[in-house]
Amino acid sequence: xxxxxxxxxxxxxxxxxxxxxxxxxxxxxxxxxxxxxxxxxxxxxxxxxxxxxxxxxxxxxxxxxxxxxxxxxxxxxxxxxxxxxxxxxxxxxxxxxxxxxxxxxxxxxxxxxxxxxxxxxxxxxxxxxxxxxxxxxxxxxxxxxxxxxxxxxxxxxx
Amino acid sequence: xxxxxxxxxxxxxxxxxxxxxxxxxxxxxxxxxxxxxxxxxxxxxxxxxxxxxxxxxxxxxxxxxxxxxxxxxxxxxxxxxxxxxxxxxxxxxxxxxxxxxxxxxxxxxxxxxxxxxxxxxxxxxxxxxxxxxxxxxxxxxxxxxxxxxxxxxxxxxxxxxxxxxxxxxxxxxxxxxxxxxxxxxxxxxxxxxxxxxxxxxxxxxxxxxxxxxxxxxxxxxxxxxxxxxxxxxxxxxxxxxxxxxxxxxxxxxxxxxxxxxxxxxxxxxxxxxxxxxxxxxxxxxxxxxxxxxxxxxxxxxxxxxxxxxxxxxxxxxxxxxxxxxxxxxxxxxxxxxxxxxxxxxxxxxxxxxxxxxxxxxxxxxxxxxxxxxxxxxxxxxxxxxxxxxxxxxxxxxxxxxxxxxxxxxxxxxxxxxxxxxxxxxxxxxxxxxxxxxxxxxxxxxxxxxxxxxxxxxxxxxxxxxxxxxxxxxxxxxxxxxxxxxxxxxxxxxxxxxxxxxxxxxxxxxxxxxxxxxxxxxxxxxxxxxxxxxxxxxxxxxxxxxxxxxxxxxxxxxxxxxxxxxxxxxxxxxxxxxxxxxxxxxxxxxxxxxxxxxx
Numbered sequence: 175x176x177x178x179x180x181x182x183x184x185x186x187x188x189x190x191x192x193x194x195x196x197x198x199x200x201x202x203x204x205x206x207x208x209x210x211x212x213x214x215x216x217x218x219x220x221x222x223x224x225x226x227x228x229x230x231x232x233x234x235x236x237x238x239x240x241x242x243x244x245x246x247x248x249x250x251x252x253x254x255x256x257x258x259x260x261x262x263x264x265x266x267x268x269x270x271x272x273x274x275x276x277x278x279x280x281x282x283x284x285x286x287x288x289x290x291x292x293x294x295x296x297x298x299x300x301x302x303x304x305x306x307x308x309x310x311x312x313x314x315x316x317x318x319x320x321x322x323x324x325x326x327x328x329x330x331x332x
Numbered sequence: 333x334x335x336x337x338x339x340x341x342x343x344x345x346x347x348x349x350x351x352x353x354x355x356x357x358x359x360x361x362x363x364x365x366x367x368x369x370x371x372x373x374x375x376x377x378x379x380x381x382x383x384x385x386x387x388x389x390x391x392x393x394x395x396x397x398x399x400x401x402x403x404x405x406x407x408x409x410x411x412x413x414x415x416x417x418x419x420x421x422x423x424x425x426x427x428x429x430x431x432x433x434x435x436x437x438x439x440x441x442x443x444x445x446x447x448x449x450x451x452x453x454x455x456x457x458x459x460x461x462x463x464x465x466x467x468x469x470x471x472x473x474x475x476x477x478x479x480x481x482x483x484x485x486x487x488x489x490x491x492x493x494x495x496x497x498x499x500x501x502x503x504x505x506x507x508x509x510x511x512x513x514x515x516x517x518x519x520x521x522x523x524x525x526x527x528x529x530x531x532x533x534x535x536x537x538x539x540x541x542x543x544x545x546x547x548x549x550x551x552x553x554x555x556x557x558x559x560x561x562x563x564x565x566x567x568x569x570x571x572x573x574x575x576x577x578x579x580x581x582x583x584x585x586x587x588x589x590x591x592x593x594x595x596x597x598x599x600x601x602x603x604x605x606x607x608x609x610x611x612x613x614x615x616x617x618x619x620x621x622x623x624x625x626x627x628x629x630x631x632x633x634x635x636x637x638x639x640x641x642x643x644x645x646x647x648x649x650x651x652x653x654x655x656x657x658x659x660x661x662x663x664x665x666x667x668x669x670x671x672x673x674x675x676x677x678x679x680x681x682x683x684x685x686x687x688x689x690x691x692x693x694x695x696x697x698x699x700x701x702x703x704x705x706x707x708x709x710x711x712x713x714x715x716x717x718x719x720x721x722x723x724x725x726x727x728x729x730x731x732x733x734x735x736x737x738x739x740x741x742x743x744x745x746x747x748x749x750x751x752x753x754x755x756x757x758x759x760x761x762x763x764x765x766x767x768x769x770x771x772x773x774x775x776x777x778x779x780x781x782x783x784x785x786x787x788x789x790x791x792x793x794x795x796x797x798x799x800x801x802x803x804x805x806x807x808x809x810x811x812x813x814x815x816x817x818x819x820x821x822x823x824x825x826x827x828x829x830x831x832x833x834x835x836x837x838x839x840x841x842x843x844x845x846x847x848x849x850x851x852x853x854x855x856x857x858x859x860x861x862x863x864x865x866x867x868x869x870x871x872x873x874x875x876x877x878x879x880x881x882x883x884x885x886x887x888x889x890x891x892x893x894x895x896x897x898x899x900x901x902x903x904x905x906x907x908x909x910x911x912x913x914x915x916x917x918x919x920x921x922x923x924x925x926x927x928x929x930x
Contacts, residue, residue, distance in 0.1 A: 180357060187350045197348045205356050212360070272344040284345075292342050322341070 179208060182224070185293040186231050192288050193235040193281075203238060207231040225299045228289075232303075275322055286311070287318050769804035770843040772858065773797055773814075775874040794861065794870050796878060802843040814861065814878055846877060 186207055191200035207230045211223075276284055286304070289295040290311075301311045773796035798810040806812070835844055846854035854877060861876045870876060 180353070183353050183357075184350065187353075188345070188347050191347045192345060197350070201350050201352050204350070205352070208356070208360075272340055273346070276341075276344055287341065288345060292345065 182227060183208065185295075186227055188288060188293060189228060189285070190231050190235055192284060193232075194238055199238060203231060203234045206234055210234075224295065225302055228295070228299070228303055272322060275324075279318065279321075283314070283318055286314060287322070290315050291319070769806055770802040770841070770877070770879050771798045771804070771806055772800040772802065773812075773876060773878050774799055775870045775872055775876060776811075777872050778870055794876075796876075799875065800842075802846075802877075803841050843879075852877075 183204060187200055187204040190203040190207075191197065194200050194203065207227060210230050211227055276287070279287065282304075286300065289300050289303075290297070297311050297315075304311070775794045775796055777795045779793050779795075794814045796812055796814050798806050798808055798812065801807055801810075835841075846852060846858075852860065858875060858877045861870060861878050
């Protein structure tokens with residue numbers, strides 16, 4: 175399975191961003207992910223390249239967390255009050271209910287939603303990333319999606 | 333709906349667009365270009381393409397090119413050896429009109445030798461050269477051609493014999509001719525020779541190339557043309573002085589070109605051992621590669637070697653009646669694998685063997701490796717090999733699933749390797765999620781449907797009526813739909829790993845009556861269906877023990893699907909769909925169809 179690196183750049187970036195909530199850092203990690211991926215020929219021989227990319231990115235994000243200078247950004251709801259996020263707020267103002275629903279999810283749940291429904295990562299890749307079965311991934315996603323659907327429905331009704 | 337959710341989620345996450353993407357990739361490309369200077373091949377195989385198949389293809393192309401060059405060289409060498417073994421052919425080449433023509437052409441413009449110098453040479457050489465003798469007969473009325481042709485050819489040959497050791501070694505006859513002749517060319521002045529030779533070296537080489545190319549096209553060799561080119565060159569350089577001046581001889585010689593070619597060509601062609609090269613190819617076609625395609629020590633045989641001792645079962649072909657209207661007898665849970673057949677494995681033509689997906693009849697000839705040190709597992713397995721995921725409907729065996737494993741790894745791009753399985757086992761979650769419902773039910777119909785949010789997987793859905801509830805809030809006579817993830821592997825150790833825990837969590841559950849330890853001890857006409865994978869493709873009429881996990885968003889007993897366009901109903905062994913009436917798909921084809929659909 176070959177992958178388009180340029181296409182994956184955006185997706186990996188999103189995945190990093192949702193974990194670090196900082197564009198610069200997310201982009202740094204994204205680029206570092208690709209560099210590490212490209213500099214290791216043995217990586218490119220692996221059949222699960224997509225999973226490998228996400229694994230590298232996830233590990234780099236974890237390394238980023240270990241840095242003491244960084245503030246606690248684990249709470250996704252911080253983005254609503256983050257300085258300089260007015261543009262983003264305007265962009266997502268119409269989906270405030272959905273944002274609130276996302277903010278109510280745990281970090282893993284948000285990641286899973288992003289991976290599956292935004293980045294459209296196959297279920298089997300997600301299952302291997304999280305070490306759970308595809309069935310379990312589907313079931314979790316189903317529940318998450320229902321919650322998000324409710325949020326969308328409420329917003330649509332309002 | 334799906335796109336709407338995706339777009340809104342993308343907005344809701346509020347992820348800013350990356351700003352350094354283009355810069356990153358431009359720098360990356362620059363780095364790759366620098367790398368290209370140092371290692372073009374590495375760049376070709378690595379940059380922006382991570383597919384190993386292209387690498388292999390490039391390598392294969394290189395190997396083919398190198399091989400073709402080597403083959404051409406081998407053929408040329410063979411021809412050269414053959415030509416060397418036939419001195420008359422070499423002699424013919426020296427007397428070939430091309431050779432003579434070039435010599436005549438060049439000398440005609442430069443030399444001032446007396447015409448009478450040619451005459452004795454002609455007289456001496458006539459009995460020696462065979463093409464000269466044939467020319468009058470073939471050319472008919474052109475009487476001047478033989479005289480000029482035979483007169484010049486030995487002449488130049490004699491000159492070359494003085495200077496070229498190669499030519500002297502190749503043709504002893506011409507040496508004799510030179511000795512017999514009064515050596516008319518030897519007295520040529522040293523002053524004229526270098527100049528004539530130098531001017532000819534250019535002009536003549538061009539002419540020689542032309543004639544050689546014609547020759548090459550016909551003879552299809554390199555060696556001969558090379559030799560003729562060499563000979564022509566040497567002759568041209570040596571035959572300057574004694575040439576007859578003759579602008580008159582030029583047209584005469586030119587007309588003689590066709591005749592000797594016509595007479596001399598067939599022989600070299602017939603002599604060239606072109607078949608030598610073809611023989612080599614034929615040997616390659618008998619390589620054991622095709623045999624290896626169906627070799628038993630493939631991934632499949634490995635799986636069978638694992639599975640066989642665990643469940644001594646085999647597809648119950650007769651219990652799957654293709655007639656949908658006839659109430660099918662219940663599916664036996666376990667049947668015997670027939671003993672190894674003593675009949676020899678029927679050999680197949682190579683062309684058929686290359687079709688790797690065909691079912692290979694007969695016993696596996698080699699002994700599988702022991703599994704977990706159990707020597708019994710090493711026994712030869714008589715099996716109807718189902719290769720690389722071809723575990724779908726089989727015309728002869730009805731539902732052709734392997735009994736214990738439904739190997740879906742290939743379908744999802746995974747190479748299953750139990751020693752190096754990336755990620756966690758797909759069954760691990762069973763330790764955390766136990767079935768909420770358990771009952772014995774009768775399958776009334778079966779269909780499959782794609783999960784709109786998981787197009788890489790699909791469900792097998794059984795419409796079931798509950799016969800005996802074993803656990804959960806269900807009662808006899810309930811109608812429900814049970815979905816399973818199609819073509820998942822089914823863990824043979826499921827019961828041993830989970831029933832113990834189940835026994836602790838839910839003691840006294842009637843479900844446990846069907847298990848002792850981790851082994852199913854229920855009726856033979858039952859087989860277990862759960863959410864996690866299918867062990868065997870169910871069909872209508874089957875009575876099964878269902879272990880069903882609840883779904884958070886679906887009501888268990890009213891499970892339906894609204895994606896009618898992707899719903900295929902199992903009928904007589906194949907799946908059909910009202911929206912795609914032309915499709916009658918097997919299990920694997922269903923999967924392929926869904927993959928293409930999304």
